[in-house]
Amino acid sequence: MKKVRITLAALLLLTMLAACNQDEENNADKKDTVTPVEITAVNKGDLIVERSVYGRTAPSSTTPIMLQAPGEITTLEVENGEKVEEDDVIATVQTPAGTRTIYAETSGEIAELQGEEGAIATTEKPLAVIVDLEDLVLNLTVTAEATSLFEVGEKYPIIINETEISAEITSIGKLPNETGMYPIEAKIPNDDNNFLPGMVAEISVPENKIKDALIVPTEAVVEESGKSFIYIIKDDKAIEKEIKITETHSDQTAFEGDVKKGDQVVTSGKLTLTDGAKVNVVKEG
Structure with a gap:
């Protein structure tokens, strides 16, 4: 019975030693893990x-071409989309009072042209519109x-x-x-x-x-548990810095915190970082 107890104690001791060794190996692996990151410099200035x-x-202007009297369109000198100058001939119309020549009152482009040669033009709506x-x-x-x-x-x-x-x-x-x-x-x-x-x-x-503010790319900011922070690189390690955001606008964020202009902030790779983690800078921007 005594031998059995000694054997069980020895097995328990070996199990504990193996677990400790495993923990030490895991911790060593974590310490040796190097995270590739991209960084840029903290800026200082005005955020608009x-x-x-x-x-x-x-169109900057629209000029309708109106007839003074209805009549038959005998000639049509323009088409939609055509450019005209002031006083260019637009059409001739045979009215009860005789033939009338219709001129462009301004320069521009012909739009909404109504009718064709041989058709009757009325005074109820424009023959065409000149648009600038x-x-x-x-x-x-x-x-x-x-x-x-x-x-x-x-x-x-x-x-x-x-x-x-x-x-x-x-x-x-x-x-x-x-x-x-x-x-x-x-x-x-x-x-x-x-x-x-x-x-x-x-x-x-x-x-x-926002005047004279510290500014980083918005993608550098991490939001977690109601707090905002960024990672600053120092001696190849990521240092977590809690910040207070004062304004965010699309791709830039103004903030306050224990950070200075020129500090290198992580913009990519931050999601797997922890405070003090080793990093390898693969791109600076």
Whole structure:
């Protein structure tokens, strides 16, 4: 019986020693683990928060070609999409009072052409419309509070048809429309006729400005258990730094914390990191 007890005790001791050795090996493996990361430098400056407003383009001017008297279209000198200059002949119309020549009252492009040679043209609707597409108008509607974000004469970046250009604000409405919103108009250059009326455009205007702030890419920030932190690289190790976010805007975040400009912050690979983990910087940006 005594031998059995001694044997059991020996087996228990060997099991405990094996477990300890296994724990030591696991800890050693963890210490030897090196995580590849991408980093960038903490910046310091002003973070401008922008608001996006959407609107539609329209011709800068539309001039209807109206007849003074109905009659038969005897000649038609233009077609839809054709460019005309002021005083170009549009058509001749045989009316009860005689033949009338219809001229372009302004320069632009023919649109909404009605009728054809031999057809009867009436005075109820335009024979055609001349539209100016060299400059387009961007029509926006905003709340009363948002009108203060815009300034007449200022240019703001817009994205239209996947192209980024600038638009100049030409007017800010003082009275609301039937929906209670305030109209704003901007001018868009269209020298190459890249844009058409009716396109949706996004305009970005500064809404808030955080001055002299520490800034990191938003992708560098980790949110966990109601806290925000980043990883700073020091001596090939990731040091966890808790931060207080003051403003986030798309790809940049302004914050406060025990961090300084120029510190190297992890932007990729952070999700598997722990405080003090060894890292290998594979890309700096």
